[in-house]
Amino acid sequence: MTIGVLGAGSMGSGIAQVAASNGHKVLIYENNESAAQKAKAGLEKILGRLVEKTNISEAEKSEIIARIKYVSGLNEMAECGLIIEAIIENLDVKKTVFSTLEEIVGDSCILASNTSSLSIASIGSACKKAERVVGIHFFNPAPLMPLVEIIPSLNTSGEVLENARVIIDSWGKKTVVVKDTPGFIVNRLARPFYGEAIRIYEEGLADMPTIDQAMKDKGFKMGPFELMDYIGNDINYTVTETVFREFFYDPRYKPSFTQKRMMESGRLGRKSGKGYYDYSENAVNPKPLEDEGLKKMIFDRIICLLINEAADALYLNIASKEDLETAMIKGVNYPKGLLAWADELGVSHVYSTLKNLQEGYGEDRYRPSILLKKMADQGSAFYN
Numbered sequence: 001m002t003i004g005v006l007g008a009g010s011m012g013s014g015i016a017q018v019a020a021s022n023g024h025k026v027l028i029y030e031n032n033e034s035a036a037q038k039a040k041a042g043l044e045k046i047l048g049r050l051v052e053k054t055n056i057s058e059a060e061k062s063e064i065i066a067r068i069k070y071v072s073g074l075n076e077m078a079e080c081g082l083i084i085e086a087i088i089e090n091l092d093v094k095k096t097v098f099s100t101l102e103e104i105v106g107d108s109c110i111l112a113s114n115t116s117s118l119s120i121a122s123i124g125s126a127c128k129k130a131e132r133v134v135g136i137h138f139f140n141p142a143p144l145m146p147l148v149e150i151i152p153s154l155n156t157s158g159e160v161l162e163n164a165r166v167i168i169d170s171w172g173k174k175t176v177v178v179k180d181t182p183g184f185i186v187n188r189l190a191r192p193f194y195g196e197a198i199r200i201y202e203e204g205l206a207d208m209p210t211i212d213q214a215m216k217d218k219g220f221k222m223g224p225f226e227l228m229d230y231i232g233n234d235i236n237y238t239v240t241e242t243v244f245r246e247f248f249y250d251p252r253y254k255p256s257f258t259q260k261r262m263m264e265s266g267r268l269g270r271k272s273g274k275g276y277y278d279y280s281e282n283a284v285n286p287k288p289l290e291d292e293g294l295k296k297m298i299f300d301r302i303i304c305l306l307i308n309e310a311a312d313a314l315y316l317n318i319a320s321k322e323d324l325e326t327a328m329i330k331g332v333n334y335p336k337g338l339l340a341w342a343d344e345l346g347v348s349h350v351y352s353t354l355k356n357l358q359e360g361y362g363e364d365r366y367r368p369s370i371l372l373k374k375m376a377d378q379g380s381a382f383y384n
Contacts, residue, residue, distance in 0.1 A: 001081035003082050007087040011140055018142055018171050027069050028071065084114055085111075120133060138173075145331070150164055151184055178319045206298055212225050213295065217295060221333050233267060237263045252367075304357075308369050310338035342381075
């Protein structure tokens with residue numbers, strides 16, 4: 001099967017590399033010649049490193065590169081059996097592209113979007129055969145991150161869903177199926193990791209290094225501020241703003257002015273040299289406070305809000321319990337599943353923490369999931 005990829009940015013190039021490494025001929029559509037040349041050079045460099053590390057041979061590198069062709073016209077995508085779009089997060093642009101593609105490709109071609117937060121149903125509405133449209137959301141960098149979210153819309157056929165999952169599974173990825181809701185699993189459940197960390201900082205309860213250390217002490221690879229700087233504060237803010245808007249301005253997902261000002265000031269994180277931390281040469285960043293009581297408070301607030309999101313997603317049938325847990329472990333490297341963590345801490349403890357925050361602040365931001373309330377009342381757990 002020939003795989004089509006729209007967009008030669010880091011995500012599109014990564015998806016193309018994965019497909020080509022698994023034996024597929026790949027066509028990358030990129031109408032910007034300089035972007036295409038940059039992508040080619042980038043792929044050469046990445047594959048060169050893999051050869052140096054003896055992960056692949058020189059012959060395998062040449063074969064992967066030979067399978068990838070860059071095209072500048074959508075009409076050249078006619079032979080594809082699956083096309084994955086990884087272009088700008090703009091609904092109107094995506095709809096135009098999908099509508100155009102449908103007139104070019106065969107009836108059995110699956111049209112997929114790599115969107116991280118936009119509605120698959122809305123994208124598919126531009127097509128005459130909306131049943132062929134599905135979400136296939138990779139995580140960056142696509143060759144390294146094992147998780148892929150598969151998102152059927154209300155119109156996606158069962159056959160297309162199954163075929164899409166079989167293809168991505170065959171690439172060695174771990175797929176989870178998620179309902180077509182804002183943020184899907186990972187970008188929805190992870191919002192409090194950033195949002196509550198910023199709230200604690202804004203309240204002056206702790207500085208950024210201490211907040212980060214509180215979470216790393218519990219097994220997280222990076223703290224919230226380190227991770228935002230790694231992702232890019234422009235990207236993180238845009239996702240937060242999108243999820244907030246798409247959830248009809250639910251206060252649980254409300255962005256902060258701190259996030260917005262970081263983006264507006266150009267302090268985007270590692271890629272700009274400065275974000276919540278300074279990444280310039282010889283920069284000295286502050287050290288965390290060694291206050292175990294303070295760090296416990298920080299962890300408790302953030303983890304309970306994360307668990308609340310997972311419980312709500314389970315209650316609303318966004319995904320299965322297994323897929324919710326897998327997504328957070330494989331998609332954002334959480335040390336364990338959030339529902340398993342709830343059992344470890346005690347569901348009653350999580351519920352009472354949230355209830356106390358809600359009563360103390362008088363904000364709907366902290367409202368506990370009805371599932372947590374029912375489980376706390378019954379003294380039950382997510383796992384027996």
